[in-house]
Amino acid sequence: GAVVSQHPSRVICKSGTSVKIECRSLDFQATTMFWYRQFPKQSLMLMATSNEGSKATYEQGVEKDKFLINHASLTLSTLTVTSAHPEDSSFYICSARVRAENTEAFFGQGTRLTVV
Amino acid sequence: RKEVEQDPGPFNVPEGATVAFNCTYSNSASQSFFWYRQDCRKEPKLLMSVYSSGNEDGRFTAQLNRASQYISLLIRDSKLSDSATYLCVVNYGQNFVFGPGTRLSVLP
Numbered sequence: 471g472a473v474v475s476q477h478p479s480r481v482i483c484k485s486g487t488s489v490k491i492e493c494r495s496l497d498f499q500a501t502t503m504f505w506y507r508q509f510p511k512q513s514l515m516l517m518a519t520s521n522e523g524s525k526a527t528y529e530q531g532v533e534k535d536k537f538l539i540n541h542a543s544l545t546l547s548t549l550t551v552t553s554a555h556p557e558d559s560s561f562y563i564c565s566a567r568v569r570a571e572n573t574e575a576f577f578g579q580g581t582r583l584t585v586v
Numbered sequence: 587r588k589e590v591e592q593d594p595g596p597f598n599v600p601e602g603a604t605v606a607f608n609c610t611y612s613n614s615a616s617q618s619f620f621w622y623r624q625d626c627r628k629e630p631k632l633l634m635s636v637y638s639s640g641n642e643d644g645r646f647t648a649q650l651n652r653a654s655q656y657i658s659l660l661i662r663d664s665k666l667s668d669s670a671t672y673l674c675v676v677n678y679g680q681n682f683v684f685g686p687g688t689r690l691s692v693l694p
Contacts, residue, residue: 476629497614503682503685504682505686512686513673513684513685513686513687514630514673514684516682516683516684519680519681521680526683561627563630565682567680567682573618574632574635575630575675575682576631576632577629577630579628579629580627580629582627
């Protein structure tokens with residue numbers, strides 16, 4: 471299957487700092503990328519849908535000014551957690567789909583963020 | 587009502603058992619359906635797509651009933667390595683909606 475690379479896999483940062491997470495589709499062009507958050511023992515919660523070259527669509531309750539998403543190319547989307555707080559500590563996962571609809575999504579390896 | 591609902595679990599079964607997971611979805615415009623598995627602290631990985639005619643991949647069988655908006659996954663002869671959380675995923679347009687997942691533990 472297609473490969474999605476997410477980096478970093480693990481990050482620890484101090485409260486108030488910003489963290490950038492990268493998501494790359496390595497062998498296909500992804501017009502749409504998704505960002506999820508998963509708290510322990512809970513399901514994946516969609517945060518936002520990112521389309522190349524346009525603004526991301528955020529889910530209700532997700533602060534767009536706190537979670538900045540950039541999808542500047544067909545192979546790269548970034549999520550920046552700004553002014554991180556301990557409650558932002560979570561597992562963040564991106565996924566990407568090939569151009570066609572009705573295809574499966576491929577996931578990055580996830581980023582475990584710990585804010586201290 | 588949640589868009590995608592699954593058996594709450596967890597399921598604890600002995601090796602060799604057959605286990606079935608159920609999933610229902612609320613959006614009748616849903617176009618495609620998948621089962622993913624997620625191991626602890628890992629990303630979800632596609633297990634299989636689900637087709638209207640039903641499909642089988644080794645010990646795994648997936649079925650879809652569009653009229654009832656219901657999806658199932660059957661695992662036969664379960665192995666220890668099948669222990670994971672199984673996620674039902676429903677797609678419409680560019681929306682990819684995950685169910686809450688059902689955790690399976692296969693016991694020796």
